[in-house]
Amino acid sequence: MGAAQLPAAGLLWWVVADSGTDDYGAGYGGAFGLLCLFLFAPLVLPVLGLLHAVLHPLPALVLARRAARRVPGPEWARHLGGVALLGTAWAAPVTLLWGGSYPATAVSLSLLGVLPVLGVARLRRRYAREAQGTGRAWRARSVWLGSAPVSVALLAAAFLGALLASVTGLLTAYEPPKLSAGQLAGVWRGDDGAVLRLLPGGRARGTALPTRAGSEEPPGTRDFVVCGGDGTWRLDAPERQGERDGVLLRLDRDCGRETVWTIGGTADEPELFVLFGDPDAGDVRILTRD
Template sequence: MGWDNTGQESAGDDPPGDRPGGDFEPFVDLNAAAAVCAAQLPAIGLIWWIGTELGDDYGGSPYGLFLLLALACLLVVAPLVLPFVGLAHAVVQIVPADHLARLASRHVRGPVWAWHLVSIPVLGAAWAALAAVLWDWPFVITALLLTALGVLPALGLAYLRRRTRITGRPRGFWGVWLPSLFASVTLFLLVFVGGVLGTVTGLVKDYEPPRLTADELTGVWRGEDGAALRLRPGGRAELAELPTESESGDWLAEPPFAVCEGAGTWFLSREGRRDGVVVRLDGGCGRQTRWTIGGTELDPELFVLFGDPDAGDLRILKRG
């Protein structure tokens, strides 16, 4: 990797040892890329947290164990972890995309930073395809997220290179990580203030679960480990490997539910804060279980939180 950001490298360029960074240039680039990647992570984490708070909480307590652990991670662990996460991001996406950008700039005119931005979605799509094959992640959403995560580091790396060309020497370790710290705090505060203003002005709406009719609920709902619930018109239900409230109702049991199958009945319940589907199995397996309606109008879900509301076992059913 070089520091020339025009893409017009020629035989008359200075040898690598005479350029800013010299023989250590690849390590200087990697350090700068890792610092820029790490700078955006707290703000991204806050955006994710705001999104989860505005989304379905699946009946969990807003002051549960997860939130306490998240705050502890933010205050104590995050400053130690962020540099390594930023380095990992730089290694798997930012630096390889930079290599592709420099390869393209040797054959097609244009600044390296522009080709870097073009290469970011290429690497994002490659990793999204791998994640889709290995872990069944949604390809389009994953590719878009990885692309968004790479834009700011690519622009930040281009800025640091430009500053290096102007000053004639690369920034040292603290020369990139201290600005990364200040940028991280600034981005975090901007997202925080934006979230507060959006909530106060009403631009950010609280989550509203969908209101479904009995006819809209009929059909097959599937979950993990082969769980399936078929809701038939007229109130009949068929269960297969479906988690159900255990006979004992013991929160501390492991697991805190029974796995049942067979036939039963169901009805739409509009009692309480949220609508739900009450399923009762014919026979002696488990007890009557209320599956709460969640998700969205276009992608509805049924869920139950078994055990402790603060750290229970969440089971979700989606349209089969």
């Protein structure tokens, strides 16, 4: 049962993580990787399900049985309490390593243990009926076969829920900030020492700045060259729907060609970025303002 819920959980995680974030025009926002994961799911799910069971529901079951003398009630209720406790504990390292909200992570990890707990409780009842001779015998294979329709149903429910949340506005698409030329003026810095100074009046100065490679570059070279020097810039605001505003930069030196730095980030923390090369496997360079 633990493995059966993982495709739906993965879909929901991808939808929530992708909602409201900038993909910088690269690839399909992780959809291709998610599709590959679903294709290899029959091979990967047993391993992930076993790993999840060892790290979460099984230790929670040990805690539930040790607390039997002190906490009255059915074992499945104590098991759920142990799952919530361990989910809260695992949320700390997960949040430190991958970021995000600690409360949301704790709730999500705890919910991942609910279905295995209910599945164990159901199997225990079947064990009891079999021992009494009132139920039919079952095999381990039947558990996996029975999990398949559960997994499909959960995945369909997750997809419909995500679609409904998107239609109703609970999940919002990313909207880049609208910046004027005056707001764009300033110093922008990137990795590897890249610096772009946008001066009022349309003059610019670049240092170690990645720029689109010109036609004079030898075939097979990188899609960008690192340039520096003075140049000009202007706000590029395309009128076609779907295209984003950016900064059209042209350096005076014979190095590369004019490059459009697209506006991204947020109004409080704006960014300028360029995607060089193939959108599916390109090189994204990002500048942030001082």
